[in-house]
Amino acid sequence: MIHAMKRILFLTLISFFLFTGCEDVIEVDLPEQDTRLVVDGLIRVDINETYIPVEIRLSLSSSFFDNNLPTSAESVLIIYEEYEDDIVVDQGSSSLAETSPGSGVYVPDPNFSSDQRISTSILDGDFLFTLLIRHQGRLYLAQTRYVPVVPINSIRQGTGTLFGDDETEVIVNFTDQPDVDNFYLFDFGFGEFLVTEDEFYKGQEFEFSFFYDQQFESGTVLDISILGADQTFYNYMDQLIEQSGDLQGPFQTPVNTVRGNVFDVTDLDNIDVIDNVDQPEVFPLGYFAIVQEEKGQLIVD
Incomplete structure (x- = not known):
C-alpha cells in the first residue's frame, strides 16, 4: 500500500585524529560516475486551466556531492497523437525553446510562427x-499518456508521532476511483514524496497519516498535492524515493541505477521497440509524465 513513510539519508563525514605527534591525511576515493543527461519532465496539469503547463528541465548528472548542472539542447519537441483502432485520427506538436540561454528550462516557443501551447x-x-x-x-525519446486523479477529500492535523516529539502528523483522506487499478503520488513539499x-x-x-520530521510554527501553511500516476511512473518514483531519500526533490540528483522512461534512440534499428538499442550502458536519467494534480492545504495549529 504505502511505501516509504519516512526515508532519511544521513551523509556522515568522519575525521580521524592520530595523537602521535603527526597527522595523516586520509583520502577517500569515490566511485566515478558517467555524466548523463537528466530529464525532469513531470508536467502537473490543472484541468481548469486553458493550457497544459509544459516545462522540461534538462541537466547533466554531476559528482556524488554536487547538484546537477543545467544543459542546453539542440532541439526539444513534443508530438501528440490520438489513436482509434491503431489509426492516428488527430495529431499536433509543440516546439519548445529555452527560457534563457544556459538555463536548461524549455517551454512552448513564444516566438514560433504559430501558438505552440497545448x-x-x-x-x-x-x-x-x-x-x-x-x-x-x-537523440532521446520518451512517451507517456495523461493520467487523471481524484481530489483530496480532507487534510487535518493529527497529534501522533512516529519516532519522537519533533514531528508533525497530517492525516489525508481521499476516495479511490472504482473499477480501475489506481496509482498515486503525493507531494508533501520540502522534497518529500510518497506513493500508494x-x-x-x-x-x-x-x-x-504522514509525518514531517519537524514541528512547524502555528499558522504555517502546508501545501499538499495528489498526482495521478500509471504503474510505470509509480514504480519509478517508488524506487527513486527508496534510493535517494526525501531530503530533496527526486529529480535533483537521480540515482544512476534508477532508469526512467527516457531512452537514447540515436542508434535505434526498430521503431516499434524504443528500448532495443544494444548499448546497455548508454542511457539518460529522468522521466516524462503528464498527470493531473489536485491540491490541498493545511494551516498548522
Whole structure:
C-alpha cells in the first residue's frame, strides 16, 4: 500500500585524529560516475486551466556531492497523437525553446510562427505524447499518456508521532476511483514524496497519516498535492524515493541505477521497440509524465 513513510539519508563525514605527534591525511576515493543527461519532465496539469503547463528541465548528472548542472539542447519537441483502432485520427506538436540561454528550462516557443501551447481540452481524448530531445548530437525519446486523479477529500492535523516529539502528523483522506487499478503520488513539499496503490482500498474512502520530521510554527501553511500516476511512473518514483531519500526533490540528483522512461534512440534499428538499442550502458536519467494534480492545504495549529 504505502511505501516509504519516512526515508532519511544521513551523509556522515568522519575525521580521524592520530595523537602521535603527526597527522595523516586520509583520502577517500569515490566511485566515478558517467555524466548523463537528466530529464525532469513531470508536467502537473490543472484541468481548469486553458493550457497544459509544459516545462522540461534538462541537466547533466554531476559528482556524488554536487547538484546537477543545467544543459542546453539542440532541439526539444513534443508530438501528440490520438489513436482509434491503431489509426492516428488527430495529431499536433509543440516546439519548445529555452527560457534563457544556459538555463536548461524549455517551454512552448513564444516566438514560433504559430501558438505552440497545448490545450488542456485534448486531454479528453486518448493522446500519446512523445518527447524528442536532440542533445550533443544524440537523440532521446520518451512517451507517456495523461493520467487523471481524484481530489483530496480532507487534510487535518493529527497529534501522533512516529519516532519522537519533533514531528508533525497530517492525516489525508481521499476516495479511490472504482473499477480501475489506481496509482498515486503525493507531494508533501520540502522534497518529500510518497506513493500508494489501491490494491487494498479499491473504490473506497482511504485515510492515512504522514509525518514531517519537524514541528512547524502555528499558522504555517502546508501545501499538499495528489498526482495521478500509471504503474510505470509509480514504480519509478517508488524506487527513486527508496534510493535517494526525501531530503530533496527526486529529480535533483537521480540515482544512476534508477532508469526512467527516457531512452537514447540515436542508434535505434526498430521503431516499434524504443528500448532495443544494444548499448546497455548508454542511457539518460529522468522521466516524462503528464498527470493531473489536485491540491490541498493545511494551516498548522
